[in-house]
Amino acid sequence: MIRTQGLTRRFGDLVAVEDLSLEVREGEIVALLGPNGAGKTTTVRMLAALLAPTGGQAQVAGFDVAREPQAVRRHVGVLTETPGLYRRLSAWRNLEFFARLYGVRDPRPNIERYLVLLGLWERRGDPVGTLSKGMRQKLALARALLHEPAVLLLDEPTSGLDPESARSVREFIQELAGERRAVLLCTHNLPEAERLCSRIALLKTRLIALGNPEELKGQLFGTKVLVKLANPKPDFLQGISLPFVKEARLEGPTLAMRVEEPERHNPILIRRLVELGAEIQYVTQEERTLEDVYLELVEGEDEA
Amino acid sequence: MRLKELVAKEWEEVFKIRLVLFSSLFMPLLLAGLAAYLVWQGRNLPQEAIGAQVALFNTALMYFMVLPVMIPVTIAVYSIVGEKEQGTLEPLLATPISDWELFLGKALAAILPALALTWGVFGLFLAAVWVMLGGVPGMVLSAPWLLSLLLLSPLLALLGVLVTMLVSSRTTDPRAAYQFSGLAVVPALVPLIVYSARQAAVNLFLVGLEGGLLLAVDLAAFWLAVRLFRREEILTRWK
Numbered sequence: 001m002i003r004t005q006g007l008t009r010r011f012g013d014l015v016a017v018e019d020l021s022l023e024v025r026e027g028e029i030v031a032l033l034g035p036n037g038a039g040k041t042t043t044v045r046m047l048a049a050l051l052a053p054t055g056g057q058a059q060v061a062g063f064d065v066a067r068e069p070q071a072v073r074r075h076v077g078v079l080t081e082t083p084g085l086y087r088r089l090s091a092w093r094n095l096e097f098f099a100r101l102y103g104v105r106d107p108r109p110n111i112e113r114y115l116v117l118l119g120l121w122e123r124r125g126d127p128v129g130t131l132s133k134g135m136r137q138k139l140a141l142a143r144a145l146l147h148e149p150a151v152l153l154l155d156e157p158t159s160g161l162d163p164e165s166a167r168s169v170r171e172f173i174q175e176l177a178g179e180r181r182a183v184l185l186c187t188h189n190l191p192e193a194e195r196l197c198s199r200i201a202l203l204k205t206r207l208i209a210l211g212n213p214e215e216l217k218g219q220l221f222g223t224k225v226l227v228k229l230a231n232p233k234p235d236f237l238q239g240i241s242l243p244f245v246k247e248a249r250l251e252g253p254t255l256a257m258r259v260e261e262p263e264r265h266n267p268i269l270i271r272r273l274v275e276l277g278a279e280i281q282y283v284t285q286e287e288r289t290l291e292d293v294y295l296e297l298v299e300g301e302d303e304a
Numbered sequence: 305m306r307l308k309e310l311v312a313k314e315w316e317e318v319f320k321i322r323l324v325l326f327s328s329l330f331m332p333l334l335l336a337g338l339a340a341y342l343v344w345q346g347r348n349l350p351q352e353a354i355g356a357q358v359a360l361f362n363t364a365l366m367y368f369m370v371l372p373v374m375i376p377v378t379i380a381v382y383s384i385v386g387e388k389e390q391g392t393l394e395p396l397l398a399t400p401i402s403d404w405e406l407f408l409g410k411a412l413a414a415i416l417p418a419l420a421l422t423w424g425v426f427g428l429f430l431a432a433v434w435v436m437l438g439g440v441p442g443m444v445l446s447a448p449w450l451l452s453l454l455l456l457s458p459l460l461a462l463l464g465v466l467v468t469m470l471v472s473s474r475t476t477d478p479r480a481a482y483q484f485s486g487l488a489v490v491p492a493l494v495p496l497i498v499y500s501a502r503q504a505a506v507n508l509f510l511v512g513l514e515g516g517l518l519l520a521v522d523l524a525a526f527w528l529a530v531r532l533f534r535r536e537e538i539l540t541r542w543k
Contacts, residue, residue, distance in 0.1 A: 011540065048398050051536055070400050078398040084391040086313070088320040093313075100309040101399035143395065 001026050001061060001151050001182030002047060008055030009042050016042040018206040019056065024151075029173065029183040031193035034203035035298055040186045041081065043203065044153045047184065048078045061150045074103065077144035079154040083136040087129035091120055091139050094128055095146060102147035114142035117172065134165040141169065145176070152176060155186045170196055194290040202297050209297050217288045223262045224286035225269070227255040230279035239276040240269060256286070306401050310409030315417070318382045327378040328417060332371050336425035339364035340432040343444060347437055361443050362500035365452060368429075369493060371422040372461040376414035377485045380468035383410055385478045388542065397535050407533040411465045418461040426453055448506045456511065459518035466525035473532050473542045 002024040009017045017039035024030045032040050045051040047060050049069035058065045061075035085094050092111060099107030115121045118138040123131060141157060158166035173196060177183050187193050193200060194213045202209040209216055232253045240248055244265045248257040259265045262285060273280060318324045346360035387393045433440050468485040475481045
């Protein structure tokens with residue numbers, strides 16, 4: 001649905017996006033993460049055929065963004081960073097206007113459908129300026145869907161929403177992916193990305209990591225096993241110098257180790273510790289968050 | 305289809321702004337009333353005061369030349385700056401609307417009401433003069449006057465819109481855009497002002513001269529505005 005190959009955009013001497021190769025498949029939600037100025041918005045704008053790439057290629061819904069921009073725009077739904085709605089017009093009129101620009105002949109059924117789905121039906125006649133920020137965000141999401149696009153580019157879809165609204169929007173996005181649409185989600189909300197997306201693309205002008213959250217954590221940090229002991233002794237460290245154990249150290253009463261394959265190696269490790277006389281209180285695995293991955297990669301990129 | 309939809313939305317939106325509605329409806333009526341008053345004032349001046357009569361009539365005509373600029377500037381300022389203020393430009397550009405449709409839609413939404421109102425209130429002005437004087441003076445219902453209305457009004461309206469587009473792309477303050485855009489048209493009215501000062505009646509030469517001048521300025525402004533009205537320019541350069 002979305003396929004980029006070496007996608008690049010320069011503004012004069014400034015390189016906003018460099019050599020981005022990425023694929024988002026039908027029914028998949030991919031998060032585009034990165035610090036401010038990383039090129040996320042420029043990427044979305046190129047994929048929405050709003051900006052022409054200065055290098056590389058991108059195909060969206062089967063159309064080339066540089067050669068067939070009108071066709072791309074017809075098949076893409078975009079949720080911009082700010083809702084961007086006409087405040088003096090009603091919610092219904094906003095949707096009707098955009099639907100007609102997208103070439104929807106009879107937009108009424110879809111307007112009704114999405115207003116009901118997003119809980120805005122009762123406010124359809126009210127000027128957008130009187131709606132809350134969350135309602136406007138939902139209305140902008142409805143606008144992105146009126147022409148039933150195969151591809152959705154969503155920039156911070158839950159930004160500024162209360163927790164309940166944010167959850168309903170997240171569930172809605174999951175339903176959209178269930179309808180076999182490809183969704184590219186730009187967000188700074190890392191737990192949201194982890195919860196919603198099958199894969200994460202970390203961008204900092206160029207793509208610095210791509211994979212599902214668990215893969216990224218594993219690649220970056222390995223798996224850290226924590227063994228809490230009732231009788232911690234430095235001798236245990238020497239006793240567990242096994243080939244698959246890396247970076248073992250005693251942190252207070254806890255023995256912290258990296259192991260290559262926890263499912264296979266943990267039983268051997270525990271047996272060995274018991275043989276050494278260790279009194280094990282519990283064994284756990286250190287939880288790394290997507291935030292850890294993000295910070296590690298972004299800071300690593302800064303240092304590089 | 306898209307063009308029609310865009311124009312309809314523009315009108316629906318900008319005419320909800322009281323200032324735009326006031327400027328678009330009240331000011332034309334006021335200026336037409338003033339023009340009728342000037343003609344009435346100059347109705348029976350003696351032969352030796354013919355110069356004063358000409359100046360009064362020229363001023364009346366100038367009111368009708370101000371309208372095709374003032375109305376579209378007001379509409380276009382709020383239409384373009386309004387899009388910027390509300391952050392609607394990007395969603396708008398993300399639709400399949402072409403750059404040309406967007407440009408034309410914005411321009412027509414401002415020009416059409418300006419012409420309709422200018423010509424409409426000119427009709428009211430003629431009716432008022434006819435009622436007040438029992439007829440319309442030949443100098444008013446003359447070829448130079450009618451040509452001014454038919455030829456210069458569209459050119460002035462176009463100039464107003466184009467200059468507004470150029471100015472509005474660089475500001476987010478509608479008042480500043482309005483002031484700059486309004487000033488830009490003064491040079492186009494200079495020949496008429498000079499004629500009034502010299503108490504010389506508007507003639508076909510003057511109308512032709514102004515028409516030529518406006519056409520040249522319009523073409524230059526059009527060239528600049530079209531270059532400015534490209535998706536990438538709007539997204540990356542409009543502040």
